[in-house]
Amino acid sequence: MKTIKICSNSFQAVLLLLIIVASFWLNTEAATFRAYGRLLRAKKHPPRHHHHKGCEPGKLHASHECSPQESHRNKATLTLNSFEKDGDGGGASSCDEKFHKDSTLIVALSTKLFDHRKRCLKQITIFGNGRRVNAKVVDECDSSRGCANNIVDASKAVWKALGVPEKDWGQLEVFWSDA
Template identity: 50%
Template sequence: MGDESDCCVEGKMYPVYWCSPLVSGYTSAHLTLNSFEKGKDGGGPSECDNKYHSDDLLIVALSTGGFDNMSRCRHNITINGNGRSVVAMVVNECQSTMGCDADNDYQPPCGNDIVDASRAVWEALGVAKDNWGWVNITCSDA
């Protein structure tokens, strides 16, 4: 677990979400940190291409509703936060309907307003490394 992931607690029930705010205009969301590399905390390969990706790329995973049954695969979004903006490509889903299994690295389900981003996105936004993990953002189609 390279990025201090929260693991599921046995016997605890977690909320699941079947819908998310649409990514349009300036949608409020939360940026979280994720690894897209093999063996790291992202779990399995990316949904869009069944491959792992370097954390040096500007890439993200969107909550289940925002991912919209893979229709957002390889589309770019603009992320605004920390007084900066960055364009990143959607390569994966941050599961809001299931979790606590090997495919999700035994992490709880994602919230319905998550943009799970690579290290490169956090760096591009200029967020101090000791603040990585959770920040309020807005996002829109690029």
């Protein structure tokens, strides 16, 4: 009977340890900006960071509502998009309600970077593949519909200007800034 009690106590200790580790992991996960679509706790940001209503420090929010703080050069993922009428970009661009040729240096920015249309029709500079190119912001890549928080969705012309071989088009880690 003593052996059973010792095993039972060992089992309880292991179970308690697993609960403590899981609790710590969940608290750590909730305190960071990670995957899209989770409820996360906002961190305090320096005064330059613009918050959406749901991004108040210490409050829960959907992760697509907050993005990393912007600086002189912002890290992002460059993706490929067609802004033409029958392209994969969907409807007309939200900044000017027009379609654009793939040969034009244009981009769509994820919701937070788009900044409530403040970057509409403005130029940004993209740094990637050892080159840089200026492109006009013509659309939003809606983060509430699956676009990650740090996306620069670019036309074929942007990829060509950065000198990326066509076989490698799709995703590329880049930096960008307002031009």
